[in-house]
Amino acid sequence: MASGSLTLIPRRPARVDLKVYTVDLQLSKLAVGVDNIHYDVFLSPRFVDFSRSFLFDLIRQTSGLTQSAGMGRRPFKSPETGSFRKLLVELLQASLTRAKFEKNIELDLLLRLSVLKLLTQEISSQFSDLLLEGKEWIRSRGEHFERSEQAHVLKARLAELQADRRNIFRQVGQHIYQILSDLEESILGKARRALFGEESSETYDLLKNPLLFVEGGGDDTLNLEQYVLLGNYPRDIYRFETINALFEDFLREFVLAGDQDGELTTAQKVHEELVETALGTRIELARLEEERDVAARRLERGENLFSRVLGRSDRDALRATVAELEMRRRHLQERLEILGPQLEAAQRKADFLGEEYNSRLGDYLNQPENARRLFDSSASDEPGGTPEVRAQLLDEWISELEKRNLLVHVLASYELRNLYRDYCPPVHLQQLRMALVSQEELRLVEDILKQFPARRFSFQRIEELAKRLRRYPREQARSLATCFGEDFMRLRRDLRNYQKITAVMERINLIRTEKTRELSRLNRSLYEFLLPDEARPTEDRVISHTVIKADVRGSTKITQDLLARGLNPASHFSLHLYEPLKRILERFDAAKVFIEGDAIVLAIFESESNRSHQRPVAKACALARHILTVSRAYNTRAESSELPALELGLGIAFQNSPPTYWMDSDSRIMISRALNLSDRLSSCSKVARRLLAQNPSLFKMFLFQTPMKGSSEEEADEFLIRFNLNGIELNEDGFAKLFEEISMTPVETRCIMPWGRENVCLYFGEVLVGETIEPIVVRKGFVRHLLPDGRIGSAAARAYYEVCATTEVLELVEPRMGIAVRKD
Numbered sequence: 001m002a003s004g005s006l007t008l009i010p011r012r013p014a015r016v017d018l019k020v021y022t023v024d025l026q027l028s029k030l031a032v033g034v035d036n037i038h039y040d041v042f043l044s045p046r047f048v049d050f051s052r053s054f055l056f057d058l059i060r061q062t063s064g065l066t067q068s069a070g071m072g073r074r075p076f077k078s079p080e081t082g083s084f085r086k087l088l089v090e091l092l093q094a095s096l097t098r099a100k101f102e103k104n105i106e107l108d109l110l111l112r113l114s115v116l117k118l119l120t121q122e123i124s125s126q127f128s129d130l131l132l133e134g135k136e137w138i139r140s141r142g143e144h145f146e147r148s149e150q151a152h153v154l155k156a157r158l159a160e161l162q163a164d165r166r167n168i169f170r171q172v173g174q175h176i177y178q179i180l181s182d183l184e185e186s187i188l189g190k191a192r193r194a195l196f197g198e199e200s201s202e203t204y205d206l207l208k209n210p211l212l213f214v215e216g217g218g219d220d221t222l223n224l225e226q227y228v229l230l231g232n233y234p235r236d237i238y239r240f241e242t243i244n245a246l247f248e249d250f251l252r253e254f255v256l257a258g259d260q261d262g263e264l265t266t267a268q269k270v271h272e273e274l275v276e277t278a279l280g281t282r283i284e285l286a287r288l289e290e291e292r293d294v295a296a297r298r299l300e301r302g303e304n305l306f307s308r309v310l311g312r313s314d315r316d317a318l319r320a321t322v323a324e325l326e327m328r329r330r331h332l333q334e335r336l337e338i339l340g341p342q343l344e345a346a347q348r349k350a351d352f353l354g355e356e357y358n359s360r361l362g363d364y365l366n367q368p369e370n371a372r373r374l375f376d377s378s379a380s381d382e383p384g385g386t387p388e389v390r391a392q393l394l395d396e397w398i399s400e401l402e403k404r405n406l407l408v409h410v411l412a413s414y415e416l417r418n419l420y421r422d423y424c425p426p427v428h429l430q431q432l433r434m435a436l437v438s439q440e441e442l443r444l445v446e447d448i449l450k451q452f453p454a455r456r457f458s459f460q461r462i463e464e465l466a467k468r469l470r471r472y473p474r475e476q477a478r479s480l481a482t483c484f485g486e487d488f489m490r491l492r493r494d495l496r497n498y499q500k501i502t503a504v505m506e507r508i509n510l511i512r513t514e515k516t517r518e519l520s521r522l523n524r525s526l527y528e529f530l531l532p533d534e535a536r537p538t539e540d541r542v543i544s545h546t547v548i549k550a551d552v553r554g555s556t557k558i559t560q561d562l563l564a565r566g567l568n569p570a571s572h573f574s575l576h577l578y579e580p581l582k583r584i585l586e587r588f589d590a591a592k593v594f595i596e597g598d599a600i601v602l603a604i605f606e607s608e609s610n611r612s613h614q615r616p617v618a619k620a621c622a623l624a625r626h627i628l629t630v631s632r633a634y635n636t637r638a639e640s641s642e643l644p645a646l647e648l649g650l651g652i653a654f655q656n657s658p659p660t661y662w663m664d665s666d667s668r669i670m671i672s673r674a675l676n677l678s679d680r681l682s683s684c685s686k687v688a689r690r691l692l693a694q695n696p697s698l699f700k701m702f703l704f705q706t707p708m709k710g711s712s713e714e715e716a717d718e719f720l721i722r723f724n725l726n727g728i729e730l731n732e733d734g735f736a737k738l739f740e741e742i743s744m745t746p747v748e749t750r751c752i753m754p755w756g757r758e759n760v761c762l763y764f765g766e767v768l769v770g771e772t773i774e775p776i777v778v779r780k781g782f783v784r785h786l787l788p789d790g791r792i793g794s795a796a797a798r799a800y801y802e803v804c805a806t807t808e809v810l811e812l813v814e815p816r817m818g819i820a821v822r823k824d
Helices: 045-063 081-101 106-140 149-163 165-196 201-205 220-226 240-255 262-304 312-365 369-375 387-403 407-418 429-435 439-450 459-470 474-506 514-522 555-564 569-588 616-641 673-681 686-691 713-719 732-741 807-817
Strands: 039-043 508-510 526-529 542-552 591-596 599-607 648-655 660-664 667-671 701-705 720-724 728-730 745-753 756-769 772-786 792-804
Touching: 039 045, 039 106, 039 514, 045 081, 045 106, 045 165, 081 106, 081 165, 081 526, 106 149, 106 165, 106 201, 106 474, 106 508, 106 526, 149 165, 165 201, 165 220, 165 756, 165 772, 220 407, 220 429, 240 312, 240 387, 240 474, 262 312, 312 474, 369 387, 369 474, 387 407, 387 474, 407 429, 407 459, 407 474, 429 439, 429 459, 439 459, 474 508, 514 526, 542 616, 542 673, 569 591, 569 599, 569 616, 599 616, 616 648, 616 728, 616 732, 616 756, 616 772, 616 792, 648 673, 648 720, 648 732, 673 720, 686 701, 686 720, 701 792, 728 732, 732 772, 732 792, 745 807, 756 807, 772 807
Parallel strands: 039 508, 039 526, 648 728, 701 772
Antiparallel strands: 542 599, 542 648, 591 599, 660 667, 701 720, 728 792, 745 756, 756 772, 772 792
């Protein structure tokens, strides 16, 4: 490699603000199944059957083992990706809405994991079925055919497929992974945010893991393309374990040195002091035992052989010395016995805190953002650490890789991405990587390529790349070393998450027999996830309903004006308002109650079968916004044709009970409090129109109250003055129901109002309608007092709720929620 000047940082820790990664996966709110270990899950039979068929066709297409080879009892057909995607969306959407209804997002996580388990199991199962069908087809043709050349060719082809099992699993798995990723990005993620806000968003990110869709959670080709290719042979120095240990040592030495918490440092110090005390005590004990033994031997010799030489006083002194030494020895022995348990406890505490510290190191290394925080000197906006510190840390990191001869392996792993497709097979991917760093392996690869002269492999290409790696430009090496840090951390994180996810998946029991399903259901431990049409009961009772009324302002004047000009008012209203609305009713699951004259009354019913996913108030708010969009589109065209403009007022009323009906001949007439309430909410007072002839506000709906002494709260409604010009008012019960249906986030902003500028409380949410996300913004306003002189007074305590439908309000709110502004 080309040399370059290197200024290394001093051996002291650099202050870098690292982030930890601690996301976990828990299903603590779910009941275990009949075996008290697993979660019993029964998946939609139609989805399961279609998935098996789809995966079989996809595997057969991927492997190239089609009907053209003359095999397979099942006729070959292209995989029906569109139909599979549609069923998958229906199942996952139904799960999300059920989780919202039951206020337990873990239900949706359980389904996601169950679907993952089903699909990964079925890839293996259907691959085995494909090979088995091929073998059975050969046998079914008879003994004579089995000895034919064609049979030998087919058997060889089946053997090749068996050897290529991992590659086929990866290709099919990544196809499924891409479908799930696209659905998450385009539909499911938005729907989940609309229902639950950002709750558990990090947990769902765990499932965006490509390793879940390769056999055994590891594949060299996948690692090369999406992470980084590491060695997997025991003698290989470029293994995951080696790089991981190197990263941990690097953090300890250059970033976190001396950064252990005080408790760990204290525990280690206490343990060291106890060890020193114990060692000192043992040394002192050994010395005393030696002195005691010497004194005891002298005493024994004196009493036996020299009793006549030694005096009595000398023997007494020697006995006293032995006794004293024995007493001191016993005292030290007792101290050691006391120190033993203390030493073991200190050791356990230090080990526990040390493991905790190492675990924290792992949490740092599982966060890919930390690679940029450590090494990217170009990212001046990264928190913690200056660009100079990061540049020096990168130099240290490259130096550590070079010392262990690992840098050339890192460079080879990245250069392989542009090379491997042309040589693998016949060369093994790991062997090709080693050929770039080892002359011995390079010669072996050359011998392999010579065995395939017809394919005209260019060995020179490999040889030139191997030479270039030894003189790699320094700046390019620095860039790849930074990328390597980030890619390794992503791989480390996804490997950790793969282990956690598969451990949870192991606890899921996919029920496959009706007997087990019934047993689990009787024990109230069964989680059934069915498609909406599979779960519909025979008798579907309405439990609540929401009424939307749209009232045309000044319809009498419009009718007179059109008649005076010789135009047909009925066809005018039908063509420009009623017909466009009829085309969108089915999308919102809305039913027409009646349309007559200047009024349109619609209803959305919530029944026992759809209560988990109907969201009638949220749909009504979105539908009302679309009604105003239709009228605005007409008004834009009407300006050039001199037709009268349409101005509307809309009211949405939710009633938490079913409507009643009475029959008039063959007509069924709905009776409901919500009908009367929606009529009142959609009205607009002439006094209010005069008062707000010039409305400077973004909002289209206001309530005023004239003072009346001694009036009750019920009577106060009689004195309300309502302004509703191209606005939408929602009743209070509907507002409360909206919070149950979707996630509503409060946003406070300062806006111009008819009486001056003030803080306005808005609530933002989103509702899934079909495969599209509809935004909902609701303003919580307060009734204003209307003074006798016509001025607008202070706010009263009574609240009202306006569903905002203008693009200007969405442009005000959506950027604050981190959402791109949508235009009508």
